[in-house]
Amino acid sequence: MASNGSSTSTTDVNLTKPLRCIVKLGGAAITCKNDLEKVNEENLEIVCSQLRQAMISSEKVVGMDWSKRPGSSDTCGSVDGLEDQLRADSNNFIVVHGAGSFGHFHASKSGVLKGGLDQPLVKAGLVATRISVGILNLEIVRALAREGIPSIGMPPFCGWSTSVGNIAAVNLSVVAKAIESGFIPVLHGDAVLDDLQGCTLLSGDVIIRHLAAHMKPEYVVFLTDVFGVYDCPPTEPNAILLREIAVGEDGSWSVTKPTLQDMNKKVEITVAAHDATGGMVTKISEAAMIAKLGIDVYIVKAGTTHSLKALSGELRDNIPDDWLGTVIRFSR
């Protein structure tokens, strides 16, 4: 009997065929933000269809969810004709999704983030949070499978742990093995055990940064509910979409397109301005750390022609002028 060959977070993983893309399905893009535990079915379906187009060369959709849908006695897939199917070549992808209107309520109400499993509320909250994000993960895995994407849910609780919020242990070989076998791992922001504080929340963005650092995807796509990163909350009338952000060797970043001159604005884009957009600085910082590795990051609106271009890798050589989104790139 062999060991499971687990990799610690300091070991890189080499795949036979390189990892094409890690894609984040933002919670705001695939759930109804203000409606507790409601999937945005319409958006999710378009996102999954675009992912199929980006991943699989065949046009034919072979449904892989053969289970009953709630409220229906029919199963939704058919196995007929599968034997004759062309063996479509597929690209290596990893999908990571946020929680959106799932999990957040449960986690914040109980204080899972700060830990303390000796408190009944925290312990119950961890269970409740994991159930809620588990419901969402299953819905996403099924939606991907219905599009013929061989998706496998891989809850981070099983294998990832932290130490005061920082990733302490990960079994990347399990993710790599699934990819090598032709599957698409579907991870998500999750409540996990923490060596020192008992438990915490591990965000999808932190998971992506870790996966990117050790599995070196060609590019990373963040699908959101707005066109990209703005200089102020995008709901404001004068909000300007930041087209390109350059990241230096030291991890610092600056907006290179539009230039301040283009923007015809007198104020500089300050950290404070970004903070108002609700954690956009955190998002850019995470993206900047990925870009620093030489991996292009695209932040783009889900379900648009722009997201399809980003997912398909069409932006790697040249970004068309009519493309709407934010590119975050390493610049020496």
Added chain:
Amino acid sequence: MASNGSSTSTTDVNLTKPLRCIVKLGGAAITCKNDLEKVNEENLEIVCSQLRQAMISSEKVVGMDWSKRPGSSDTCGSVDGLEDQLRADSNNFIVVHGAGSFGHFHASKSGVLKGGLDQPLVKAGLVATRISVGILNLEIVRALAREGIPSIGMPPFCGWSTSVGNIAAVNLSVVAKAIESGFIPVLHGDAVLDDLQGCTLLSGDVIIRHLAAHMKPEYVVFLTDVFGVYDCPPTEPNAILLREIAVGEDGSWSVTKPTLQDMNKKVEITVAAHDATGGMVTKISEAAMIAKLGIDVYIVKAGTTHSLKALSGELRDNIPDDWLGTVIRFSR
């Protein structure tokens, strides 16, 4: 950053507080056998209630499923008063469930057992099977959580793999860590990756044997839909419940109660006779391998006073005459 301290299958796991019990929720006991993907809600609820009584010293039920139920807009739990809750001491349990009417159709239709992931049908079947057992696992985790049991779904695909059907790699430390943190891991029969044939099915019974060998529970309980192991299919009018099976050092087993004389039967209980009950020999063999380790195994009907006695550990010293079930025990 530290390693995840994964344990191979040859390493035993030492828990601070010993593992009390591994319980198998048989597929036949918790799903409607002949109704595709239908949970036996009534049975499951009784089973979870008995598990709570066996695991937790407190009488108060603190619901840990705060998510919406299908067809209802209400969430089912409340966090009020949780802070004041007594810190109930709980016993270490592991729950493993079968697939019942979930997964079987998907797996058998596609041939996941025999592997061959280069065949589109097998690959799609693995995804479909995992979705189906994932739906059941979520339902069971939620039913346990509603009873105040801090349950955590741990799909074997993430961490367990096989080599031509035999367990090759397992990350037992993830299971142990969840237990040490006060949670109840909920595993299940699953489709997993196989080093040589690509994939296969890993049954709940094989998982239990492996967990028992390395985590040394005080006892193991198999909850089924009949009173125990019979000498012939229990639907036959003259079927006799085998009360006690003794397992020798070499793993061989024999019925010690009732004796052949008691049974007033002329035929010996042969392997062939058991085979007719549909894999009962396999079940006894698995149980015998656990019993050989000195761990008592109880096979008992779910949701009865007999199962509650078995789960609570009341049978360890003395088995009352009116207890209905099968005990499988090591006998030097």
